[in-house]
Amino acid sequence: MDIKAIFEASYDVIYVSNGAGTTLRVSSACERLFGVKPEELIGKNVRDAEKQNIYKPSATRLALEKKQKVSLVQETKCGKRLLVVSIPIFNENGEIVRVVNASRDITELNKLQEELEETKNLVQEYKREVLQLKKEKESHDKLIFKSPQMEDLVNFAIKVADVNSTVLITGESGVGKEVFAKTIHDSSPRKNEVFVKINCGAIPENLLESELFGYEKGAFTGAYKRKLGLFEQANHGTIFLDEIGDLPLPLQVKLLRVLQEKEFTRIGGTETIKVDVRIIAATNKDLKEMVKEGKFREDLYYRLDVLPLHIPPLRERREDIPLLINNFLAKYNQIHVKDLKISNEAMEALISYDWPGNVRELENIIERVIITTDNNFVKLEDLPGGFRQNIAPISIHVSEIMPLKEALEVVEERLVNLAMEKYKTTTAAAKALGISQASVSRKLKKMRFLPHF
Incomplete structure (x- = not known):
């Protein structure tokens, strides 16, 4: 079989140029892969063909510039992607006299890889959705009820989950206030963010401020490094303040600032920290009565009581x-x-x-x-x-x-x-x-x- 027959029979593009980059010969497959006939390329410099976007980048140009074999992925004017190997041929003086390229169509392979990647991404998305649905189901399964009162409360909780307003959950000890708070979070747009909870009555007053708002290095004896408070940790998520009625009056002022301005300052710091956090509070105390007694700030009470949710006792x-x-x-x-x-x-x-x-x-x-x-x-x-x-x-x-x-x-x-x-x-x-x-x-x-x- 002569060289011409090889050129015509080849499924790949075989491309021969001289040492100046002028196209000498190209197989007929170029019409399918480059979108031009062989006679349109013969005599054309590879640099001009590259400028005309017939193919880019030019493997021949790079082989001539680097004076060595080049392998690359090339795109053609008809949307094909080719794997090109360009081999320079030298004479006895070390000058390039010919550059021979072999180009293989990998368009379908790339499409398959892209489709595979899309499929992987889709599977990951489905897995995330399934895990989220499972998480929501587990949260809702904890709410076991038959009474009309509880059905109304659950519907209310799911309804208010879509907004960012503060929820105040009231009820006796053990009625399930935290379960309701978690249900609201898991049904909200913040469901993929953190749910941080703290019992305001379980932490000593002198430690509660640092737990909620954090502190700077050197703020007090033993503060060897900066600590982020729970409000910072809950950024973009939900913070559940259980037993809010036990919050000391000085900290009520700081909490009011977070509710009003969405900002606070760490202990020992001067920087104003901005946060985006949904606040759900809960108590088994009568906050209205505490307001009358001067034990709870009235302005804070009304800021918390935007969406009240009272859970009736089991009896x-x-x-x-x-x-x-x-x-x-x-x-x-x-x-x-x-x-x-x-x-x-x-x-x-x-x-x-x-x-x-x-x-x-x-x-x-x-x-x-x-x-x-x-x-x-x-x-x-x-x-x-x-x-x-x-x-x-x-x-x-x-x-x-x-x-x-x-x-x-x-x-x-x-x-x-x-x-x-x-x-x-x-x-x-x-x-x-x-x-x-x-x-x-x-x-x-x-x-x-x-x-x-």
């Missing part, structure tokens, strides 16, 4: 108690590798109790009885003494209108529990109730795995 939403009990049963059964269920009498006692410690106290009691109970059922006698005094004889008592279907489910659950306590097996319980054993099993399963709202 005012008793319909939530069975759901919470079943949730804690499932949680601590798994932790302690048990499979305990709760008897009807024990459930009635727990529902009747006033729960001064609210959800936190309820969770502690459920964990305790799971650890200390040896039977398959948590019975009334397994509860602490105070609970046994709370229970009245089991009876069906209707004090308000409720959906008939819901009432039937409550009665059905009590009857099934009573039958299982008395007869121990689903077969015997089914016979006593006049239903099939499969029906009893289904009802027990449904009662055991109550949905999380």
